[in-house]
Amino acid sequence: MKINWRSIPWAKNSFAALNAACELSGITLNEVDAPEDDITCYSLNSVNEPHFRDEISDAECITIAGGPHPTACWEEVRQYADYVVIGEGEYTLPALLRMIESGSQTLPAGVASKKQVVMPNHCVLLPSYPPFTSVKGYTEISRGCPFGCGYCQTPRLFGRHMRHRRIDDIERATRVFRDVRFVTPNALGYGSDGIHIRLDKVEKLLKSLTGRRIFFGTFPSEVRPECISDASLHLIESYCANRKVHFGAQSGSNHVLQMLRRGHTAEDVMKAYDLCRDHGMTPVVDYIVGLPYESDDEQRLSVTQMKEITRHGIVHVHHFTPLPGTPLAGTSARTILPDVQRELGRLAQSGKATGSWIDAEARFFKDNEDQLS
Numbered sequence: 001m002k003i004n005w006r007s008i009p010w011a012k013n014s015f016a017a018l019n020a021a022c023e024l025s026g027i028t029l030n031e032v033d034a035p036e037d038d039i040t041c042y043s044l045n046s047v048n049e050p051h052f053r054d055e056i057s058d059a060e061c062i063t064i065a066g067g068p069h070p071t072a073c074w075e076e077v078r079q080y081a082d083y084v085v086i087g088e089g090e091y092t093l094p095a096l097l098r099m100i101e102s103g104s105q106t107l108p109a110g111v112a113s114k115k116q117v118v119m120p121n122h123c124v125l126l127p128s129y130p131p132f133t134s135v136k137g138y139t140e141i142s143r144g145c146p147f148g149c150g151y152c153q154t155p156r157l158f159g160r161h162m163r164h165r166r167i168d169d170i171e172r173a174t175r176v177f178r179d180v181r182f183v184t185p186n187a188l189g190y191g192s193d194g195i196h197i198r199l200d201k202v203e204k205l206l207k208s209l210t211g212r213r214i215f216f217g218t219f220p221s222e223v224r225p226e227c228i229s230d231a232s233l234h235l236i237e238s239y240c241a242n243r244k245v246h247f248g249a250q251s252g253s254n255h256v257l258q259m260l261r262r263g264h265t266a267e268d269v270m271k272a273y274d275l276c277r278d279h280g281m282t283p284v285v286d287y288i289v290g291l292p293y294e295s296d297d298e299q300r301l302s303v304t305q306m307k308e309i310t311r312h313g314i315v316h317v318h319h320f321t322p323l324p325g326t327p328l329a330g331t332s333a334r335t336i337l338p339d340v341q342r343e344l345g346r347l348a349q350s351g352k353a354t355g356s357w358i359d360a361e362a363r364f365f366k367d368n369e370d371q372l373s
Helices: 009-024 049-058 068-072 092-102 154-158 167-176 199-208 230-239 254-260 266-278 296-309 338-349
Strands: 003-006 030-032 039-043 062-066 083-085 111-113 179-183 213-215 244-250 282-289 314-319 353-356
Touching: 003 009, 009 039, 009 092, 039 092, 062 068, 062 092, 068 083, 068 154, 083 092, 167 199, 199 230, 230 266, 244 254, 244 266, 244 296, 254 266, 254 296, 266 282, 266 296, 282 296, 296 314, 296 338, 338 353
Parallel strands: 003 030, 003 039, 039 062, 062 083, 179 213, 244 282, 282 314, 314 353
Antiparallel strands: 083 111
């Protein structure tokens, strides 16, 4: 039985992780550019999913869809895919493939078909699976997020309890790279519950990777602003190659931040900015404009903070996209004000702003930014 993985640029790291999990079960995933016999697997987000819906529906093979969108919308996706993986796939996908090969009709936990569903009853123990094997990817060191930001799918997909890969496993996996980059919702949360950070654990991790160029707290991960301190920046300076630090502000309004359940204030953002500047690090700061809680004045307040940030840093700006499975699913993005559009355009022309505040889909289809190193 031939098992294929549909090549989608956004899902490269998912392919690396699930290929590794399948290899542990003696299963090989063949990367393809179109559905092929016998089985083709897809990893979809909520923006690219419409582009693949007809392809999956018309495929003359067994189709399996997983990822953020199928997890949140499994009832919708099972109408056109043969099977839907709900939640994490490292255990579930190999179990489903074995079920199909055996001819069994008993679905493993975390799978929906057109006629039945068995909801997930487990979470993945990261040390049980390598981050990648024959298909290389970024090294995932942590999964899950204790914060419940209203726009974010991460805690709904991976849970609010942080799980971490062991340092020995990370060190072993990254031997194949000269430049080491990590996947994690908050790099400075490594080894902790994500709220009470453990810089001793972070330093132990970084020490274990001596001799490699380490990029930490930058693409493809980030940190939270309240985790930035003299001590945490000193660790990055001492062990890492990056001189940029990526963190999320999302809004310059404390009211909006509170409504989003971000867990930090606008003042925390500016404190993190000042600390980065004092340490000679360039802050790269995320913002979302057009949030449903946002008044005109609060949208302009975000731009005021962005202009301050861009004196010594870069802002990365997106127009709000409501994602299924989140508290803000079903809401609508507010229009970006004309004066805000003009100001963002000026910042972009000066090289101080990047992102996709005009084309929301760009953030999901582009390979991510090279300015975050």
